[in-house]
Amino acid sequence: GAGVSQTPSNKVTEKGKYVELRCDPISGHTALYWYRQSLGQGPEFLIYFQGTGAADDSGLPNDRFFAVRPEGSVSTLKIQRTERGDSAVYLCASSYYGTAPGELFFGEGSRLTVL
């Protein structure tokens, strides 16, 4: 596609429920990132994929958060037993990684509200 696509754009759920957020990166981009942004803050790193594997998942806050990218393209961020503190905008970005890290391109984000 022309840009990074994220679905859903908005998700309202109840505390304790399971949520999946999807990211479709720019075609040909090998690197994919998930970030989380709270109101008035800059995005915080969650996880980075190079191809199918998670190259760095040091930003995942706890074991309720998990992400996959099984075919090296689309990625899904999965949140189990959601808590009110998980409410935020979840941003996905992709980039081409050649001999050096390239420019990151972000999607519009998925706004998660946990009631």
Next chain:
Amino acid sequence: KQEVTQIPAALSVPEGENLVLNCSFTDSAIYNLQWFRQDPGKGLTSLLLIQSSQREQTSGRLNASLDKSSGRSTLYIAASQPGDSATYLCAVRQREYGNKLVFGAGTILRVKS
């Protein structure tokens, strides 16, 4: 641990003014620095990318400089317009900590007509 600070946190200027947004970072071992724009409720739009070996990049009315040794970058906006109103974020790409971008909290810019 890399920390990125943006000053000022908010800025309000009349249309037509030239302005400077500041970004500082604590660890100079970076691959590059990227400036983004974020409109309310939207994702991030990349404005300029400066590689660690470069001193500045220009795009239209925007000019970004990088002084890696002192850990500073500035974004210069010439002849500001109301359409420039947005949050501006800077982010550095680490060398030692994989490929993550570390972001500042942003500068909220309002250009009054």
